[in-house]
Amino acid sequence: MTGSGSDSDEHTTRVSESFDALHEKVGGRLDDAGRDAIQRIQEAAAAKDTAALKTHLADLRERHGWLYQELAEHPRVAQLLDELALFGL
Numbered sequence: 001m002t003g004s005g006s007d008s009d010e011h012t013t014r015v016s017e018s019f020d021a022l023h024e025k026v027g028g029r030l031d032d033a034g035r036d037a038i039q040r041i042q043e044a045a046a047a048k049d050t051a052a053l054k055t056h057l058a059d060l061r062e063r064h065g066w067l068y069q070e071l072a073e074h075p076r077v078a079q080l081l082d083e084l085a086l087f088g089l
Helices: 005-029 032-046 050-063 065-073 075-085
Strands: none
Touching: 005 032, 005 065, 005 075, 032 050, 032 065, 032 075, 050 065, 050 075, 065 075
């Protein structure tokens, strides 16, 4: 049996909670471009779209190095991205 709707709901909730925690830490320092970049990464993570996630992370690293560092060091987000890496990132 493959993933159920509740597995998908659980994943979406984990992504949302992880990125909410990141926003609590860095939200006050985000400009519109940074906020948009994080939103794209969150959407790709929620969709388990590893190709888009890889592209958006590379863009974040290039354009917003400090924010990429914060994202990579955030425990909940880093764990989530590690798990998604198992899907082929």
